Amino acid sequence: MEPPINPYEAGQIHLQTFVDRSSYIPVTPATVNALLATKFWVFLVGIVLLVLNCIYTLSIISLGLDMSGGFFVAIIIPTIFTFLQLVLSVRLIQYGVAIGRLKRLGTSEEFEQAIVLQSKFWKLLGVISLVMIVLMVASFLISIFTVRSAF
Amino acid sequence: MENPYQTTNSNPIYTNSEVFQQDRQAERLEATSFAQSALYGSKGWVRLISVLGFIYFAIMALIVFFTLSFLGSGAGGLGVMIVFMTLIMTVITFMLALRLSRFSSSIARAEVSRNPHDLEDAIYEQMRFWRLTGIMTLVVLVLFILSLISP
Numbered sequence: 001m002e003p004p005i006n007p008y009e010a011g012q013i014h015l016q017t018f019v020d021r022s023s024y025i026p027v028t029p030a031t032v033n034a035l036l037a038t039k040f041w042v043f044l045v046g047i048v049l050l051v052l053n054c055i056y057t058l059s060i061i062s063l064g065l066d067m068s069g070g071f072f073v074a075i076i077i078p079t080i081f082t083f084l085q086l087v088l089s090v091r092l093i094q095y096g097v098a099i100g101r102l103k104r105l106g107t108s109e110e111f112e113q114a115i116v117l118q119s120k121f122w123k124l125l126g127v128i129s130l131v132m133i134v135l136m137v138a139s140f141l142i143s144i145f146t147v148r149s150a151f
Numbered sequence: 152m153e154n155p156y157q158t159t160n161s162n163p164i165y166t167n168s169e170v171f172q173q174d175r176q177a178e179r180l181e182a183t184s185f186a187q188s189a190l191y192g193s194k195g196w197v198r199l200i201s202v203l204g205f206i207y208f209a210i211m212a213l214i215v216f217f218t219l220s221f222l223g224s225g226a227g228g229l230g231v232m233i234v235f236m237t238l239i240m241t242v243i244t245f246m247l248a249l250r251l252s253r254f255s256s257s258i259a260r261a262e263v264s265r266n267p268h269d270l271e272d273a274i275y276e277q278m279r280f281w282r283l284t285g286i287m288t289l290v291v292l293v294l295f296i297l298s299l300i301s302p
Contacts, residue, residue: 041285
């Protein structure tokens, strides 16, 4: 026979909701103010990037595609970079929205969300930068080999 | 007879000020371990982009230097204007790279010390970066609109 459950036993009721707060860092009001001051600029840059991306895409569509560089150069690479720029601008706008939520609600979860979104932005920007460097080096090497083979 | 299951508010062991402090503790903003790991994870990417910024600055500075040496004393108004604009862009590139570098260094300090003021420095440096980027975006936008309006 099972022993009867004592609901008043110490440590049983809050066992599942216990969170170790020893590793948490308190966020000072100056930190929150600095983050709130970032909101406007992040929104501005994100929206300008988004608009520029839209103008670039529309101009390519309206002017027609120049296929002289081949399918890969004319379509694939611009499409990938347009998409990545779109994601970057959306990430920035999301970051601005998260800061706005932090301003309204003022909880640690909103602070966490804002920090995670900015981290995702920097990671994506870093990956794009690395890919661009690799593409630049590759195109440089290809051009050198092309010139050498011509002579 | 004392009731051991009575709520804390009427229990003489807990004073009202202690309960208030506990509640305030729960409401205080904290950087959770997830937020911290996201911030620390962005350190490397921010450093990478700042290094790329410094490389870009060095290339632009070389271009300005060689252009100035080629132009010499007989430079016309347009030449001086172009060099001046390139010089401004070079200085801004350096400032942006410097702010990103400081942002990355502040994250590294916060990771080691777990001091709230180092976290504050990191967020503040990030705000300064976005403010400068936003101001530059506004300036470029205004110049672009002026160039469209002017005949």
